[in-house]
Amino acid sequence: xxxxxxxxxxxxxxxxxxxxxxxxxxxxxxxxxxxxxxxxxxxxxxxxxxxxxxxxxxxxxxxxxxxxxxxxxxxxxxxxxxxxxxxxxxxxxxxxxxxxxxxxxxxxxxxxxxxxxxxxxxxxxxxxxxxxxxxxxxxxxxxxxxxxxxxxxxxxxxxxxxxxxxxxxxxxxxxxxxxxxxxxxxxxxxxxxxxxxxxxxxxxxxxxxxxxxxxxxxxxxxxxxxxxxxxxxxxxxxxxxxxxxxxxxxxxxxxxxxxxxxxxxxxxxxxxxxxxxxxxxxxxxxxxxxxxxxxxxxxxxxxxxxxxxxxxxxxxxxxxxxxxxxxxxxxxxxxxxxxxxxxxxxxxxxxxxxxxxxxxxxxxxxxxxxxxxxxxxxxxxxxxxxxxxxxxxxxxxxxxxxxxxxxxxxxxxxxxxxxxxxxxxxxxxxxxxxxxxxxxxxxxxxxxxxxxxxxxxxxxxxxxxxxxxxxxxxxxxxxxxxxxxxxxxxxxxxxxxxxxxxxxxxxxxxxxxxxxxxxxxxxxxxxxxxxxxxxxxxxxxxxxxxxxxxx
Amino acid sequence: xxxxxxxxxxxxxxxxxxxxxxxxxxxxxxxxxxxxxxxxxxxxxxxxxxxxxxxxxxxxxxxxxxxxxxxxxxxxxxxxxxxxxxxxxxxxxxxxxxxxxxxxxxxxxxxxxxxxxxxxxxxxxxxxxxxxxxxxxxxxxxxxxxxxxxxxxxxxxxxxxxxxxxxxxxx
Numbered sequence: 213x214x215x216x217x218x219x220x221x222x223x224x225x226x227x228x229x230x231x232x233x234x235x236x237x238x239x240x241x242x243x244x245x246x247x248x249x250x251x252x253x254x255x256x257x258x259x260x261x262x263x264x265x266x267x268x269x270x271x272x273x274x275x276x277x278x279x280x281x282x283x284x285x286x287x288x289x290x291x292x293x294x295x296x297x298x299x300x301x302x303x304x305x306x307x308x309x310x311x312x313x314x315x316x317x318x319x320x321x322x323x324x325x326x327x328x329x330x331x332x333x334x335x336x337x338x339x340x341x342x343x344x345x346x347x348x349x350x351x352x353x354x355x356x357x358x359x360x361x362x363x364x365x366x367x368x369x370x371x372x373x374x375x376x377x378x379x380x381x382x383x384x385x386x387x388x389x390x391x392x393x394x395x396x397x398x399x400x401x402x403x404x405x406x407x408x409x410x411x412x413x414x415x416x417x418x419x420x421x422x423x424x425x426x427x428x429x430x431x432x433x434x435x436x437x438x439x440x441x442x443x444x445x446x447x448x449x450x451x452x453x454x455x456x457x458x459x460x461x462x463x464x465x466x467x468x469x470x471x472x473x474x475x476x477x478x479x480x481x482x483x484x485x486x487x488x489x490x491x492x493x494x495x496x497x498x499x500x501x502x503x504x505x506x507x508x509x510x511x512x513x514x515x516x517x518x519x520x521x522x523x524x525x526x527x528x529x530x531x532x533x534x535x536x537x538x539x540x541x542x543x544x545x546x547x548x549x550x551x552x553x554x555x556x557x558x559x560x561x562x563x564x565x566x567x568x569x570x571x572x573x574x575x576x577x578x579x580x581x582x583x584x585x586x587x588x589x590x591x592x593x594x595x596x597x598x599x600x601x602x603x604x605x606x607x608x609x610x611x612x613x614x615x616x617x618x619x620x621x622x623x624x625x626x627x628x629x630x631x632x633x634x635x636x637x638x639x640x641x642x643x644x645x646x647x648x649x650x651x652x653x654x655x656x657x658x659x660x661x662x663x664x665x666x667x668x669x670x671x672x673x674x675x676x677x678x679x680x681x682x683x684x685x686x687x688x689x690x691x692x693x694x695x696x697x698x699x700x701x702x703x704x705x706x707x708x709x710x711x712x713x714x715x716x717x718x719x720x721x722x723x724x725x726x727x728x729x730x731x732x733x734x735x736x737x738x739x740x741x742x743x744x745x746x747x748x749x750x751x752x753x754x755x756x757x758x759x760x761x762x763x
Numbered sequence: 764x765x766x767x768x769x770x771x772x773x774x775x776x777x778x779x780x781x782x783x784x785x786x787x788x789x790x791x792x793x794x795x796x797x798x799x800x801x802x803x804x805x806x807x808x809x810x811x812x813x814x815x816x817x818x819x820x821x822x823x824x825x826x827x828x829x830x831x832x833x834x835x836x837x838x839x840x841x842x843x844x845x846x847x848x849x850x851x852x853x854x855x856x857x858x859x860x861x862x863x864x865x866x867x868x869x870x871x872x873x874x875x876x877x878x879x880x881x882x883x884x885x886x887x888x889x890x891x892x893x894x895x896x897x898x899x900x901x902x903x904x905x906x907x908x909x910x911x912x913x914x915x916x917x918x919x920x921x922x923x924x925x926x927x928x929x930x931x932x933x934x
């Protein structure tokens with residue numbers, strides 16, 4: 213956990229007081245809605261279909277239990293008793309009143325949480341691997357660098373009015389859980405031959421109307437230069453990114469139009485001017501940030517405790533353990549993913565009661581730490597294996613032990629037409645129906661790893677392009693129509709899915725997914741061949757045939 | 764539109780010239796970029812200060828040969844969501860060492876003052892009178908800054924280093 217110091221606390225409080233003044237000026241009419249819009253967006257406030265939506269930052273997905281309780285408090289006091297965890301490790305509240313927002317922000321500031329730059333055309337919340345610091349084989353904890361970048365990008369005097377939003381993600385593992393290739397800047401932490409820390413820098417990834425997988429702009433940028441290198445990218449983007457068309461304003465379009473070679477030359481030129489400046493980071497600065505991250509005092513525990521051996525006789529426990537529990541870098545401990553995808557529920561939602569109860573469980577079983585992943589699930593990062601059976605029972609009582617992590621019902625979905633003013637189609641009801649269709653755990657388990665991602669419009673908040681099965685809702689002649697893609701993925705082998713054919717109606721989506729799954733089960737060479745691999749081996753044709761043969 | 768300079772509302776000594784208005788014999792003038800580049804020699808010879816209005820989509824490096832001779836540069840915020848002039852301002856101050864007046868024009872509200880000050884602006888054509896009057900208190904709104912810029916304000920990272928070292932002295 214990173215602990216704010218007085219300096220961080222002061223800044224957040226100053227921001228809250230500024231926003232209080234802005235809200236006051238809006239309510240008195242001193243600011244027009246047009247002027248206020250940009251200011252509220254800089255503080256995570258959107259105007260949605262029914263009310264203001266408030267998005268709170270959870271930097272690199274790490275939460276302390278007192279912070280989780282503060283989120284529960286906001287859900288209870290200012291909203292309707294629940295919150296929605298997002299694909300960028302943030303949380304959204306959907307029913308906030310404008311006049312109460314400064315108070316909500318002030319309550320959150322007390323525990324070191326803010327909503328700065330969770331929307332608007334600025335540098336958004338820095339995201340990272342939700343298993344950072346605990347994943348076996350990780351090079352080093354990427355959150356140290358995430359925090360450095362969080363600070364550097366917060367209220368940046370040059371880059372707070374960019375052509376469009378700008379997202380940075382960091383991973384330090386071979387297996388990319390942070391989806392860095394679909395970010396404006398993706399950073400892969402690596403070591404050079406001298407053993408020094410640095411980054412492979414990728415640029416220009418993003419989904420939306422024109423999806424691109426990020427390209428490598430530089431194979432190694434030394435850690436001490438990472439801020440100046442990011443600054444160089446942003447300076448080129450701020451000056452040359454398109455501002456004439458919102459759909460062409462992301463950095464991916466600039467990179468695409470210039471070509472990665474020309475773009476990287478521009479960045480290199482700029483970087484040479486600023487790399488030997490006060491942006492250079494010395495080891496002491498990194499050590500200072502590292503010193504404010506606390507790590508648990510792990511016990512020396514057996515690899516296979518008796519409690520776990522005994523619980524293995526319970527098939528329900530085993531079903532949960534097999535997909536929710538992952539290896540930890542310390543023997544005797546596990547990382548536990550908590551599914552926020554119950555059968556029939558909206559993906560990513562948690563009630564205030566669940567948040568509070570989870571905070572209690574994290575205090576008891578996970579050294580007071582909780583993580584949020586981009587798949588819209590939570591995780592307890594340091595659970596002693598002997599505690600797994602007790603934890604499972606407690607989670608089950610809370611409705612948080614759905615054994616579907618990484619299975620077909622572990623669906624990513626945007627809020628869609630039920631909440632969002634940009635949406636063309638509903639997302640959540642599609643997800644809910646799919647969780648009911650595949651509620652049978654044996655069937656889901658037989659299918660194996662399969663990610664379905666759903667977006668309710670072309671802006672792609674539900675990451676449909678990179679779902680193994682992607683579902684995009686559009687509007688056609690006043691009707692919701694859904695386009696289905698297969699073969700996308702968001703990990704280190706990131707790829708965009710391929711459209712299988714004409715769009716289908718709302719009522720047909722679940723049937724089509726069932727057809728695709730049945731085709732896969734019939735086509736796979738052996739049970740271990742995952743859906744992704746079958747699609748890769750055979751292409752979309754056999755799936756297309758199956759889906760459209762009878763339609 | 765009130766002008767804030769040095770933190771106070773002041774009279775603007777500059778007259779803005781259009782592309783085709785005749786150049787007055789004396790007095791301070793602000794000239795559009797294109798016209799300035801075309802008539803620089805003549806303009807710089809006359810009595811009175813000369814400043815340039817520079818659009819936010821033109822390379823600021825073109826101004827470099829004149830930086831020692833001009834008294835003011837007015838950068839433009841056509842809307843306040845268009846932040847290109849922040850980069851131009853920092854380049855002028857931090858790369859090209861421009862020391863004359865650097866003026867923010869266009870959609871300038873109190874909510875940008877801190878960013879603008881940090882980027883190197885020292886004069887502001889403020890859209891609303893109330894914002895101009897609130898300049899001093901708004902400029903002091905923040906005491907913590909995470910990024911180093913040419914304004915020399917100490918960053919959070921460096922303040923922490925100082926704290927560490929001063930704590931270290933006693934131990």
